[in-house]
Amino acid sequence: MRYYFDSRSGSCRRVSAVAKHLGIDVEWVSVDLLAQESHTPEMLKLNPNGKLPVLVDGDLVLWEAAAIMIYLCDKAGDTTLWPEGEARHHVTKWMFWAAEHFRQSAPVYFEENFVTKLTGAAPDTTRVAYAEAELRRFAAILDAHLAENQFAAGDAPTLADFDLAAPLSQMPRSFVPYDDYPNIMDWYLRLGAAIPAWAETGAELDRRLNQLV
Numbered sequence: 690m691r692y693y694f695d696s697r698s699g700s701c702r703r704v705s706a707v708a709k710h711l712g713i714d715v716e717w718v719s720v721d722l723l724a725q726e727s728h729t730p731e732m733l734k735l736n737p738n739g740k741l742p743v744l745v746d747g748d749l750v751l752w753e754a755a756a757i758m759i760y761l762c763d764k765a766g767d768t769t770l771w772p773e774g775e776a777r778h779h780v781t782k783w784m785f786w787a788a789e790h791f792r793q794s795a796p797v798y799f800e801e802n803f804v805t806k807l808t809g810a811a812p813d814t815t816r817v818a819y820a821e822a823e824l825r826r827f828a829a830i831l832d833a834h835l836a837e838n839q840f841a842a843g844d845a846p847t848l849a850d851f852d853l854a855a856p857l858s859q860m861p862r863s864f865v866p867y868d869d870y871p872n873i874m875d876w877y878l879r880l881g882a883a884i885p886a887w888a889e890t891g892a893e894l895d896r897r898l899n900q901l902v
């Protein structure tokens with residue numbers, strides 16, 4: 690299996706953490722997103738979106754981090770991160786909710802508060818104000834849920850936690866105000882403590898992005 694990734698990406702972090710945590714033997718192929726390497730003709734053949742992560746296993750080519758995470762769990766026969774039965778429906782509920790709602794605001798903050806610093810462009814404050822309204826609407830829901838639950842789908846971490854936690858990876862640079870939500874902040878630390886691969890991939894992401902500024 691070949692896994693194309695950039696360790697500075699929160700989307701790739703989700704897959705990298707699963708591969709490391711489950712000890713799956715993949716060929717790690719580093720792609721430089723800032724050098725536009727995900728848009729070469731070869732990479733666009735694998736993923737026409739020009740995005741990472743991408744996984745290739747024989748004839749199967751997968752993009753979308755969530756699809757790849759599920760594939761890796763199935764391949765490894767894992768039922769901890771990807772539990773069976775009713776629990777799986779709660780995991781997929783939070784995974785879809787993360788993609789459709791909770792994760793939507795973070796890229797706006799990243800682009801306006803970090804990428805503009807690298808390019809010298811002026812931040813678009815109207816865009817950030819809209820992202821903030823959306824963020825606050827959905828963060829309050831996750832925060833209330835985590836007041837009653839250790840992890841998104843119960844007492845142990847699952848793929849849903851990786852999908853929900855990924856946007857917090859860029860918090861030191863994007864300044865999304867997740868720290869107004871104490872249960873979210875506590876859960877994020879709990880996830881890193883429960884899954885060392887989550888903490889390790891976060892440290893590597895920070896190390897490499899801090900080199901840019």
Ligand SMILES: N[C@@H](CCC(=O)N[C@@H](CS)C(=O)NCC(=O)O)C(=O)O
Binds near residue numbers: 699722727739742753
């Ligand atoms: N929905 C996709 C998002 C992937 C994504 O946005 N990847 C970013 C890095 S975090 C990327 O490759 N951006 C490069 C580009 O758009 O050119 C997933 O979950 O895999």
